[in-house]
Amino acid sequence: MTQFLSLGSGSSGNCYYLKNGQHSILVDAGIPIRELRKILSNYGFPIEQVGAVFITHDHADHIKAVGHLANELGKPIYATEKVHIGINNNYCTTLKVTEASRRYLYKGEATQLGPFTITPFEVSHDSSDCVGYKIEIDGLTFCLATDVGEVTPAVADAIGQANYLVLEANHDTEMLEQGPYPPYLKNRIRSTRGHLSNQQCAEALATYASPNLRQVFLCHLSEENNHPELARKTVEAILRSYGIITGLDFQMEILNRQTPTGVFELN
Ligand SMILES: [Zn+2]
Ligand SMILES: [Zn+2]
Numbered sequence: 001m002t003q004f005l006s007l008g009s010g011s012s013g014n015c016y017y018l019k020n021g022q023h024s025i026l027v028d029a030g031i032p033i034r035e036l037r038k039i040l041s042n043y044g045f046p047i048e049q050v051g052a053v054f055i056t057h058d059h060a061d062h063i064k065a066v067g068h069l070a071n072e073l074g075k076p077i078y079a080t081e082k083v084h085i086g087i088n089n090n091y092c093t094t095l096k097v098t099e100a101s102r103r104y105l106y107k108g109e110a111t112q113l114g115p116f117t118i119t120p121f122e123v124s125h126d127s128s129d130c131v132g133y134k135i136e137i138d139g140l141t142f143c144l145a146t147d148v149g150e151v152t153p154a155v156a157d158a159i160g161q162a163n164y165l166v167l168e169a170n171h172d173t174e175m176l177e178q179g180p181y182p183p184y185l186k187n188r189i190r191s192t193r194g195h196l197s198n199q200q201c202a203e204a205l206a207t208y209a210s211p212n213l214r215q216v217f218l219c220h221l222s223e224e225n226n227h228p229e230l231a232r233k234t235v236e237a238i239l240r241s242y243g244i245i246t247g248l249d250f251q252m253e254i255l256n257r258q259t260p261t262g263v264f265e266l267n
Contacts, residue, residue: 228256
């Protein structure tokens with residue numbers, strides 16, 4: 001059995017945990033190390049037992065704790081070469097990731113770690129580089145795509161393969177339009193290297209999800225330009241227009257921005 005925990009999801013910090021038997025990994029490490037340690041320990045998952053850390057991209061909300069995980073806890077950090085360079089150039093990483101802790105990932109090439117087969121895929125976003133992850137465990141496929149500028153064929157493929165899927169629903173298009181952000185920021189978010197809206201997320205699910213999708217977790221909701229209930233309603237309504245009923249065809253959860261979202265059992 002595999003367990004999944006979201007420790008935080010959104011611009012204030014992203015971090016996801018997966019455990020199978022004695023093996024566990026983190027995907028992204030964008031929350032402060034003390035908090036990361038405390039949350040895992042509260043759920044009975046000692047941080048010392050985490051086997052490796054996989055990073056999607058080098059924005060502060062995904063990498064804050066990465067230097068601590070590498071240097072103080074000796075965790076190997078997996079990322080593409082460009083992301084590794086970006087991590088060490090980022091203002092938020094006071095502790096850098098030394099060469100000894102770096103593991104280099106190549107898009108489309110699988111890495112085996114205990115029961116996890118982890119394959120990064122290209123995601124369009126305005127960082128040094130950005131990947132999503134396809135993680136195969138016990139015959140199940142768990143895919144994660146956060147900070148998604150547009151649904152490219154690689155992202156569509158991951159959605160189609162997933163039994164469990166973490167997918168961005170960053171903003172409501174109307175709220176972003178009417179909201180307080182300056183035009184350059186609105187344009188950045190809307191661009192093909194920005195973030196996925198609730199509407200784009202729903203269309204992607206309706207178009208590419210297979211009948212084998214069991215559960216989707218909406219992630220990286222904006223605090224200013226979205227609301228959990230609005231995201232749920234919007235995505236549900238669009239899916240319904242395609243004849244897809246959440247709760248029946250697949251389950252849907254909204255990941256909390258600042259607090260852990262329980263432990264989900266994937267089986
Ligand atoms: Zn982000
Ligand atoms: Zn980002």
